[in-house]
Amino acid sequence: MDRSIIAFSFALLASIALALVLGVQAQPGFISIDCGALNGYTDKKTNITYKMDDGFISSGKNVQISTMVSQYNLQYLNVRIFPDGRMNCYTLRPDQGKNRKYLIRASFWYGNYDGKNRHPSFDLYIDVNYWATMDVAFCHAKEIIYVPKVDDIRVCLGNTGNGVPFISALELRALDDDIYPLGSGFLRVRGRFNLGQTVEAYEFRYPDDVYDRLWSIMNNPKWSILSNTSAIDLSKSNNAYKVPGEVLRTAQGTMNSSSPLYFQSPINDAKWILYLHFMEIERLKSGLQREFTISLNDNQFTETVSLEYLKPVVVVSPPFSGPFITLSINSTNKSGNPPILNAMELYSVVDLPNVPTAQDDVKAIYDIKATYHIKRGSWQGDPCVPRDYTWDGLNCSYGNPPRIISLKLSSSNLMGDIVSSLSHLSTMEYLDLSNNQLTGAIPESLAELPHLSFLLTGNVHLCLADPCSHKKKQKTIFVRVVASVSGFFVALFGALAIIWLIKWKQTCSKGGEAFEQIPNSSERTLRSKNRTFEYREVSKITGNFGQVIGKGGFGKVYLGTLDNGTMVAVKMLSKSSEQGYKEFQAEAQLLAFLHHGNLVSLFGYCDDSKHKALLYEYMANGNLRQHLSGEHPKFLTWSKRLQIAVDAAQGLDYLHNGCKPPIIHRDLKTSNILLNEDFRAKIADFGLSRAFAFENDSHVSTRPAGTVGYLGPEFQSSGNCDKKSDVYSFGIVLFELVTGQLAVMRSRDGSNFMQILEWLIPIVESGDIQRIMDPRLQGEFNINSAWKVVEIAMSCTQPRAIERPDINHVSTELKESLVSNSSGSFQVTSSEILCDSVPSAR
Numbered sequence: 001m002d003r004s005i006i007a008f009s010f011a012l013l014a015s016i017a018l019a020l021v022l023g024v025q026a027q028p029g030f031i032s033i034d035c036g037a038l039n040g041y042t043d044k045k046t047n048i049t050y051k052m053d054d055g056f057i058s059s060g061k062n063v064q065i066s067t068m069v070s071q072y073n074l075q076y077l078n079v080r081i082f083p084d085g086r087m088n089c090y091t092l093r094p095d096q097g098k099n100r101k102y103l104i105r106a107s108f109w110y111g112n113y114d115g116k117n118r119h120p121s122f123d124l125y126i127d128v129n130y131w132a133t134m135d136v137a138f139c140h141a142k143e144i145i146y147v148p149k150v151d152d153i154r155v156c157l158g159n160t161g162n163g164v165p166f167i168s169a170l171e172l173r174a175l176d177d178d179i180y181p182l183g184s185g186f187l188r189v190r191g192r193f194n195l196g197q198t199v200e201a202y203e204f205r206y207p208d209d210v211y212d213r214l215w216s217i218m219n220n221p222k223w224s225i226l227s228n229t230s231a232i233d234l235s236k237s238n239n240a241y242k243v244p245g246e247v248l249r250t251a252q253g254t255m256n257s258s259s260p261l262y263f264q265s266p267i268n269d270a271k272w273i274l275y276l277h278f279m280e281i282e283r284l285k286s287g288l289q290r291e292f293t294i295s296l297n298d299n300q301f302t303e304t305v306s307l308e309y310l311k312p313v314v315v316v317s318p319p320f321s322g323p324f325i326t327l328s329i330n331s332t333n334k335s336g337n338p339p340i341l342n343a344m345e346l347y348s349v350v351d352l353p354n355v356p357t358a359q360d361d362v363k364a365i366y367d368i369k370a371t372y373h374i375k376r377g378s379w380q381g382d383p384c385v386p387r388d389y390t391w392d393g394l395n396c397s398y399g400n401p402p403r404i405i406s407l408k409l410s411s412s413n414l415m416g417d418i419v420s421s422l423s424h425l426s427t428m429e430y431l432d433l434s435n436n437q438l439t440g441a442i443p444e445s446l447a448e449l450p451h452l453s454f455l456l457t458g459n460v461h462l463c464l465a466d467p468c469s470h471k472k473k474q475k476t477i478f479v480r481v482v483a484s485v486s487g488f489f490v491a492l493f494g495a496l497a498i499i500w501l502i503k504w505k506q507t508c509s510k511g512g513e514a515f516e517q518i519p520n521s522s523e524r525t526l527r528s529k530n531r532t533f534e535y536r537e538v539s540k541i542t543g544n545f546g547q548v549i550g551k552g553g554f555g556k557v558y559l560g561t562l563d564n565g566t567m568v569a570v571k572m573l574s575k576s577s578e579q580g581y582k583e584f585q586a587e588a589q590l591l592a593f594l595h596h597g598n599l600v601s602l603f604g605y606c607d608d609s610k611h612k613a614l615l616y617e618y619m620a621n622g623n624l625r626q627h628l629s630g631e632h633p634k635f636l637t638w639s640k641r642l643q644i645a646v647d648a649a650q651g652l653d654y655l656h657n658g659c660k661p662p663i664i665h666r667d668l669k670t671s672n673i674l675l676n677e678d679f680r681a682k683i684a685d686f687g688l689s690r691a692f693a694f695e696n697d698s699h700v701s702t703r704p705a706g707t708v709g710y711l712g713p714e715f716q717s718s719g720n721c722d723k724k725s726d727v728y729s730f731g732i733v734l735f736e737l738v739t740g741q742l743a744v745m746r747s748r749d750g751s752n753f754m755q756i757l758e759w760l761i762p763i764v765e766s767g768d769i770q771r772i773m774d775p776r777l778q779g780e781f782n783i784n785s786a787w788k789v790v791e792i793a794m795s796c797t798q799p800r801a802i803e804r805p806d807i808n809h810v811s812t813e814l815k816e817s818l819v820s821n822s823s824g825s826f827q828v829t830s831s832e833i834l835c836d837s838v839p840s841a842r
């Protein structure tokens with residue numbers, strides 16, 4: 001057995017033993033559930049007492065994950081899975097009850113519990129409202145601040161048909177009602193950062209934080225670090241936010257008072273709120289004070305703050321929206337001290353559009369469910385809402401609030417009396433209890449419901465009123481016949497689609513300007529935008545082909561200089577290659593109408609009878625492969641790698657989603673990603689690219705495509721290429737960026753070659769990404785953003801194409817993880833909490 005597993009098992013036993021000795025004693029205001037656990041216990045790391053699921057949920061089953069990693073919290077070791085039922089709900093009943101403020105955190109780690117190496121995707125709901133979609137292979141926590149309208153809080157997992165929902169842990173913490181004002185929605189935690197902390201491996205939570213918020217460490221290398229080495233006791237401070245002294249004890253600031261703290265991050269949701277936490281931790285010379293002005297998104301919000309020694313200050317922004325948050329903190333004239341920031345929280349404000357079903361109806365239907373022991377997979381959570389998850393056998397009206405209007409419990413093996421709760425469903429119009437073994441009298445109250453028709457046939461021992469004497473004449477049930485006109489519409493739309501297809505054109509967007517190419521035209525002419533060059537001009541530009549800067553599959557690439565001084569790369573086609581000529585043509589045709597900052601651009605071409613050449617913009621830093629293989633002396637820092645990943649993703653996104661029909665690159669790899677003098681990346685080499693609709697063009701589909709190491713499994717089996725094959729190749733590129741290894745790498749003993757995934761997946765699954773990170777980074781990377789990139793790369797390289805994300809999604813996710821160290825700005829590294837306990841960094 002692996003040593004860490006032994007140590008780990010020992011720790012597990014020890015903590016269980018401790019729990020047994022102490023008796024399981026919970027923290028006041030906390031509900032802590034270790035979903036899937038076989039025992040309750042006290043976690044030694046936090047002293048938090050966890051319970052098993054019993055009493056919180058009745059469905060699902062417990063399983064152990066197959067990845068065992070000691071540095072994670074115990075809560076991740078087991079999961080509760082829900083193979084049955086569309087919706088499965090935990091019910092939390094905090095002592096404080098409804099209309100109070102709670103922090104609720106749900107944690108997930110798939111951990112390959114089923115051995116299928118394929119994590120599911122499913123939806124998370126808080127009561128009747130959508131909370132988040134879970135689609136993550138690694139440990140991940142979702143956290144909200146929420147005020148329930150009812151005493152029972154339900155956290156539900158909705159099966160969306162993409163695998164079996166599961167959960168690792170569920171935690172609720174009662175908050176002070178005066179903090180985190182909410183308005184009508186709830187707050188979703190996007191990041192909670194502790195600045196200036198230098199102990200990498202440590203994340204702050206309970207008992208440091210009385211509310212058990214998770215504070216992750218984030219530092220901007222361009223800013224200075226301030227810290228007070230002595231522990232600070234803030235227990236007597238009357239600041240209601242109660243940010244732990246350990247978090248406020250450290251801060252970051254700028255070098256001097258004339259430079260502002262500047263921070264920018266992309267945001268996607270509509271409304272965001274920022275909480276900024278400040279505290280003076282330096283004893284300044286008497287008479288001096290730290291004073292600064294906070295400005296958000298170009299003065300949409302400003303506030304001036306002066307700090308006093310060891311007095312916490314919280315600044316809350318109003319909700320704001322836009323593509324970015326821009327925060328600047330600028331010292332005022334009289335301050336003389338640089339601005340600082342001790343901690344920061346980012347939330348998005350989420351609306352609660354769904355109203356729960358009328359509580360009388362909910363109570364009645366739960367009574368009915370309990371009395372008759374009804375076990376239907378869908379009978380969990382709210383009966384009517386969300387509408388996609390309405391319970392089987394009932395229909396609702398969707399006014400405010402929604403009501404139950406019909407209930408069908410025929411042939412459901414119901415026994416005993418007709419329960420009086422049925423008559424509490426006061427808006428019910430139709431009730432079907434036929435073919436059960438109900439006995440006794442039909443309650444008068446039920447018969448009196450104003451709009452009710454009901455069906456009771458097949459219950460032999462049922463009668464209208466005591467004493468049982470005569471049978472009630474059954475009311476007739478009207479079945480509305482809906483004439484199906486849908487067939488007609490399908491035919492009509494089909495015809496429209498065909499007409500539309502005939503009018504199909506190749507278009508790619510660019511600032512309103514559309515470039516088009518008519519397919520199936522035998523003479524695809526290049527647009528006049530691109531200059532044509534004579535061979536002798538090419539010869540002059542390249543100084544008689546003096547300097548070779550690369551070698552492509554079908555010829556050499558030379559450095560050249562145009563008359564105006566612009567440097568160009570000139571790709572010459574060797575005379576013999578017929579294959580090369582086809583690709584040359586294809587590339588020239590495509591590049592003529594592709595215009596995007598992350599695609600290499602074409603200046604012109606030379607196409608006379610003997611000589612073919614393409615003239616591109618010159619990319620001073622060569623290709624990405626040269627840098628990763630060490631061939632190029634310049635070292636790529638982690639933030640440069642992230643930027644390159646984002647650039648390449650954007651280029652691919654343009655091909656896939658900015659062009660109609662989409663263009664498939666077919667040969668994305670590190671040697672086709674070029675870097676300019678600022679290390680911004682552009683995708684090159686479209687020789688194998690084809691617009692989607694050309695797929696059936698026979699002379700095209702016989703061409704070879706792709707490069708070994710970058711091809712998804714579907715290509716090996718069928719030779720088919722689509723958007724998702726490019727996404728696979730992109731995932732391999734991401735892994736090369738992370739690891740510094742090549743797509744096809746030497747095995748450890750150097751004897752043979754292996755694919756990068758074979759080497760990396762077992763290590764990643766064990767949760768130890770430190771071991772795959774490029775050693776040349778020397779640990780200089782942000783662990784959260786590294787996890788995020790690995791996670792994205794894993795999703796891109798899923799064996800089944802359908803499970804890979806669209807490049808647009810990938811691009812958005814990567815942008816979130818981008819840490820830009822340039823010009824004193826940096827970006828939030830993780831939009832949500834990755835793990836309760838980040839794997840120890842060193």
Ligand SMILES: *[C@@H]1O[C@H](CO)[C@@H](O)[C@H](O)[C@H]1NC(C)=O
Pocket residue numbers: 044045046047207
């Ligand atoms: C947990 O409680 C024990 C006993 O009260 C204490 O010794 C220990 O320091 C606590 N651990 C943490 C992480 O607070």
Ligand SMILES: *[C@@H]1O[C@H](CO)[C@@H](O)[C@H](O)[C@H]1NC(C)=O
Pocket residue numbers: 255256257258259
């Ligand atoms: C303040 O810091 C900035 C950036 O570190 C530097 O460019 C500037 O010269 C400094 N100003 C003073 C007055 O020291």
Ligand SMILES: *[C@@H]1O[C@H](CO)[C@@H](O)[C@H](O)[C@H]1NC(C)=O
Pocket residue numbers: 228229230231232233281282283
């Ligand atoms: C740190 O805080 C303590 C009080 O807790 C104070 O006495 C000390 O002067 C502070 N250190 C610095 C460097 O400001």
Ligand SMILES: *[C@@H]1O[C@H](CO)[C@@H](O)[C@H](O)[C@H]1NC(C)=O
Pocket residue numbers: 333
């Ligand atoms: C701060 O000082 C600068 C020059 O020293 C002056 O132009 C500016 O008006 C001052 N700002 C305020 C708010 O006093």
Ligand SMILES: *[C@@H]1O[C@H](CO)[C@@H](O)[C@H](O)[C@H]1NC(C)=O
Pocket residue numbers: 260328330331332333
């Ligand atoms: C910061 O304040 C200084 C003077 O106090 C001013 O000159 C400068 O323009 C301000 N910078 C920003 C970004 O507001």
Ligand SMILES: *[C@@H]1O[C@H](CO)[C@@H](O)[C@H](O)[C@H]1NC(C)=O
Pocket residue numbers: 393394395406407408430
């Ligand atoms: C609910 O409505 C649908 C569609 O109108 C109908 O087919 C179904 O029988 C109804 N169910 C009940 C329980 O009334």
